[in-house]
Amino acid sequence: xxxxxxxxxxxxxxxxxxxxxxxxxxxxxxxxxxxxxxxxxxxxxxxxxxxxxxxxxxxxxxxxxxxxxxxxxxxxxxxxxxxxxxxxxxxxxxxxxxxxxxxxxxxxxxxxxxxxxxxxxxxxxxxxxxxxxxxxxxxxxx
Numbered sequence: 001x002x003x004x005x006x007x008x009x010x011x012x013x014x015x016x017x018x019x020x021x022x023x024x025x026x027x028x029x030x031x032x033x034x035x036x037x038x039x040x041x042x043x044x045x046x047x048x049x050x051x052x053x054x055x056x057x058x059x060x061x062x063x064x065x066x067x068x069x070x071x072x073x074x075x076x077x078x079x080x081x082x083x084x085x086x087x088x089x090x091x092x093x094x095x096x097x098x099x100x101x102x103x104x105x106x107x108x109x110x111x112x113x114x115x116x117x118x119x120x121x122x123x124x125x126x127x128x129x130x131x132x133x134x135x136x137x138x139x140x141x142x
Contacts (some may be wrong), residue, residue, distance in 0.1 A: 017129050018141045021108045024093035024125040032079045035067045041118050044069040053139050073100035087133040098140050
């Protein structure tokens with residue numbers, strides 16, 4: 001080992017992820033069907049977004065469907081897209097329901113309880129953007 005060489009260290013700045021809460025929904029239903037079920041059950045007005053959530057990987061560009069509602073202010077994003085997964089750490093989750101506004105745990109729990117009542121929904125989990133250690137979590141902050 002050569003003791004005369006110095007080790008060069010590079011500090012990679014951390015990406016500041018905005019703090020928000022989102023629900024992870026497990027369901028075998030397709031994205032359009034989940035959006036219709038959420039619209040009926042929650043009284044939401046989820047509509048297909050013109051712009052999908054897009055990631056770029058070595059294998060190419062991956063698109064994930066996105067539905068937006070103003071009342072209540074939520075966004076539904078598919079975790080499984082054209083040949084890729086948006087959040088690899090949460091690969092078992094099919095959809096994310098992002099709650100707009102300041103993080104409110106009580107609101108998230110009430111929304112999760114309501115979504116669990118929808119037939120076709122297998123499971124619902126509450127996540128915080130800061131607790132999920134995945135590089136693409138900032139893409140959910142729409």
